[in-house]
Amino acid sequence: MKTIISACSNHLKDWFLLQRRPLPWRIDPTPYAVWVSEVMLQQTQVAVVIPYFERWMARFPTISALAEADSDTVIKMWEGLGYYSRARNLHAGAKYVVEHFGGILPKDAEALSQIKGVGPYTVGAIRAFAFRQKAAAVDGNVMRVLARLYDMHEPIDQPKVVTRLRGLAEELLPEEEPWVVAEALIELGATVCGRRPSCECCPMRQVCQSYAKGTCEQLPKKAKRVAIQKLFRIVAIIQNAHGLLLRRCEEGEIMHDLHEFPYFDVESGGIDRAVVDASLPLSLVWQYDLSPVEHAFTRYRVQLTPMVFHCASTDSVAGYQWKRWEELPELAFSSGHRRILQAVIKQGITP
């Protein structure tokens, strides 16, 4: 145990200072920049996050600017990143910080925890990277590294194991520059000790217990397996003289606040125009089909089969809105439906 602790302070720190990636949120790790980047990085790869982070910070450079923005603008800036509750929580959190802390993130863990969407990991990250406090930030990367360093075979998705891992991470932090080791653990998990570990270039190889026992590939263990559900949907792109028929997803739906074309769940992939005709009170003229689009969100894998229709009527349809083509760039779409819209535009059916 002592060997691992001292190796973390020395080898890991040296390795990190030499190898760390030049990420935009590391240039000036203000509390707000750390908060935004850490929320974006949850469930999302660094390469995807970088352009979103840069656009976000240009559009909302301060917590006050974010708090003052309207929710449509916030969701539009998040469009394509997925897990939109993160954007809504950031927005609500910014309003809370303005109201309760004068627009400045507090330094202590208890006050930070009161902010919507700021969980133990984000609290640790803000304290360590922005305020340079002795605090561990334990995300999935760090849990994987720790499970291997200590050759832990208990499932890391069990609350008592998570608590133990947090304790181990805190023990590894040295008194001097603890934030460097806190960030180095994350970097090691993200770049070297990934799902398939590259032990041959790992600074912790000499002290890693799972490397010594040959168990790296079996760890970490998880108790729960998320069952992936396959869905098939017919997507109707309906155009009239006004524009396109869309619906804005409502509160309680996964795609809350995002726009989508009318869609209908069917049993399996394939063409079924009758479903569309039977589900909408409109007289439609089928024009053509587009290639299916595969779309994944949370635990779903969806095959979207788009069909393009023309509609002579301009009557309103309950639950939907006719949107003019000029309005579309301002609207946020779910990723799958955004790709369908791009395919429609490419086909040139726009007026």
Ligand code: SF4
């Ligand atoms: S030696 Fe391998 S398993 Fe151990 S910490 Fe390094 S990369 Fe991970």
